[in-house]
Amino acid sequence: MASSPLDRKRRLLEALPDQPEFVSTLDLVWRQAQSSFPGARLGEWLEACHGLAESDVGRDCVVSYVRSAPAIASAAGADAALSIARMVSETAARAGDRAAASLAMVASRAARRLANGAAFAEWLRVIQIVVAAAPESVTPLLDRSESLLQELGVQGFEAWVLNGVRQGATDPQKRLAFFTRRDQQTLRTASHEEDEVSLSDVERQLKAFIMALWHMAPPIRALSNGAPDRPRRASFANGIVRLPSSFRGHSRDEASLLYSAAIAHVAAHLQFSRMKFAIGSLKPLQMALISLIEDARIEHLAMRQFPGLGRLWRPFHIAMPSGALTAPALMARLARALIDPGHADDNGWIQKGQEMFFAEEARWEDPGISRSIGGLLGNDLGQMRVQFNARTYSVEPAYRDDNQGLWVFDDAGAPADEQETILEAVRFEREDDAEQPDRERETPEDDADGQEANRAALVEVDSEVGIPVARYPEWDFLIGRERPQWATLVEYEASEGQADAVEDILHRYPVLEQRITKLVRSAKVSRPQRLRRQQEGDRLDLDACIGAAIDQRLGDTPDPRIYARLERRFRDLSVLLLLDVSQSTNDVVPGAGRKVIELEREATALLAHAMAGLGDPFAIHAFCSDTRADVRYYRLKAFDAPYGPAAKRHLAGISGRFSTRMGAALRHAGRELSARMSYRRLLLIISDGEPSDVDVADRRYLVEDARQAVKSMARLGVDVFCVGLDAGGDNYLTRIFGRRNVLQIDRVERLPEKLSMLYFRLLGS
DSSP: OOOSHHHHHHHHHHTOTTOHHHHHHHHHHHHHHHHHSOTTHHHHHHHHHHHHHHSSSOHHHHHHHHHHHHHHHHHHOHHHHHHHHHHHHHHHHHHOHHHHHHHHHHHHHHHHHHOOHHHHHHHHHHHHHHHHHOGGGHHHHHHHHHHHHHHHHHHHHHHHHHHHHHHHTTOHHHHHHHHHOOSGGGGTTTTOOTTOOBHHHHHHHHHHHHHHHHSOOOOEEEEOOOOTTSOOOBEEETTEEEEESBOTTSOHHHHHHHHHHHHHHHHHHHHHOOSOEEOTTOOHHHHHHHHHHHHHHHHHHHHHHOTHHHHHHGGGOOOOSOSOOOHHHHHHHHHHHHHOTTOOOOOHHHHHHHHHHHHTGGGTTOTHHHHHHHHHHHHHHHHTTOOOOTTTOOOSSTTSBOOGGGEETTOTTSOHHHHHHHHHHHOOOOOOOTTSOOTTOOSOTTOGGGHHHHHHHHHHHHTOOOEEEEEEEEEETTTTEEEEEEEEEEEEOOOOOOHHHHHHHHHHOHHHHHHHHHHHHHOOOSOOEEEEEESSOSEEOHHHHHHHHHHHHTTSOOOSOOEEEEEOOSOOEEEEEEEEOSGGGGSBOTTTOSBHHHHHHHHHHHHHHHHHHHTOOEEEEEEEESSTTOEEEEEEEOTTSOSSHHHHHHHHTOOOOSBBOHHHHHHHHHHHHHTSOOSEEEEEEEEOSOOBOTTOOOHHHHHHHHHHHHHHHHHTTOEEEEEEOOTTOHHHHHHHHOGGGEEEOSSGGGHHHHHHHHHHHHHHO
């Protein structure tokens, strides 16, 4: 360690022997370093510079680090600057010298922007993950790092980066394509702020809402938010509803109400807009006004059936009877006048529109009045020479849709040049995420003959409406912590089959049924009781021994019952059987010639029969998943319900669908089981496959999350065992549940011997 400032400065110069162009700026760097590295930390930095120079990294990396380190230390602390030296060396080894040199330069800008040691450490940790998992993407990520931090913040930056790493999985080209893309679509999920409501947060509530109103369940898709100067509006076409992915600029409560108002408005269109309007020779201004009248017409029809909808919609109409006389402003004022007949506006055109609309109240069932009133008002507004730009026009208020579903855009009646203007002015480009699978589409999009069948499939799949009951965290092994409220658990009504099918299982396996019943009966899982003053036992009863000794001293015959033993006399066990009913359970078990779902049903029926006969409290639940927004949960039998015909019909009706997001289902089942007042609480999951879902590319992610969920069960006092029906599942099942807690079977006849091992472990633990 150099002892004087001059020696230290000379030592810094020695670290850069072949960089004469750097000497001219050395004084400035040295002064910055003296002020940024306090006391002995300056010497540590010099050693870091020297160590970097003696390593295999290029000279540009060393110079870049020496120049950047004082700024990093000033903004984020000396520890941050020293950690960059280690990261530069590691990055050079994995991603090359260019990436390492870029890291040092970008780190100084990131430190100044974040201005916080903890935040900078988070940023650096994310970069370190990319260096290890996606070295080819380090340079493009660093090139964009500053702009990403400005737009997303540290947490959003982390979410966006990890999303890219996972999407690429083991494909470097796919990862590189993600990190070099400049479109806003890749930033959509990452830019979701904690205090912002997104469509995924409320989608299930919206589906339940419109099902309750009009018993309809159209598919709901997300729209990107669009440019800030042209906010997106809800849309509908071909039976599909599209809503903005978020309503930015609104508070959390207001955004939730806005989503409810938007879906109620679109549902009213689907209920009452029974015809489409032909464009013909209409101008964009006339189209906008016809759409506005149609919006008011269907809302009043909806409010006839449900007056409370008025309280939902009217607060969003805030246009005041004053201001600039532009077409959008006048139309917003007209919209308010039409939804509220008591609203007064002194503008003659608005008064005319209000009078014409309410004069036709008896004909509101006829969509033709929208075309006639809107056309007349459009002519009047055109003669007023007010300003209207169809390309930037957005429907107001924000809950109303863009009305694309009301128009036939391929009408040949309009001149070609005018048709092009109308389409460009009114129609939005669709930018649905091509990488997000549409699991509800059963036929190819280019099959013209299958369009109606495809539409029927859409309605059929989405006709099942569930109720969101909880949101659970998910463990992200890459960042080493849980993502709070990440997966939404939605409870659905279980389908029903024939109860006789479950009874037939008992008739097919009479011997097996007797063996399992005998096994369950013999396993008295309960709190052991100490029995005192016994004739024999495995330990002495101290009080009885003292009494016998006293009797002997007194000359009396001592009582020979001087032993004690522990005995389990009663049953005190609650069991929850959790069935994996994902799509893979429809596969045939190798060598067995039977589907996995059939083995699950048979094993569950045999176990349930035995436990019901002994009076043990037990429940049967099932799960599958369709992305983190829809972890589907079914209650086949509740703890307090009898194992009767209803439960057997639910068990007979299970079928395999969707994916296997196991962690959220385990957490939900464990939370319910932990509330049982029993000595032992057993969660027995029957599964065939590795946890997976369509929105997760990294195979390890959901395995590690399920493993963390199992760990959390121990803190709740719940024992978790898995009956595995996948012969090759040892690798990931033992990773999740532990080797002692996995029972692998490939045929139902092996169930008794495996159950005996399970109960033995419960008794011994």
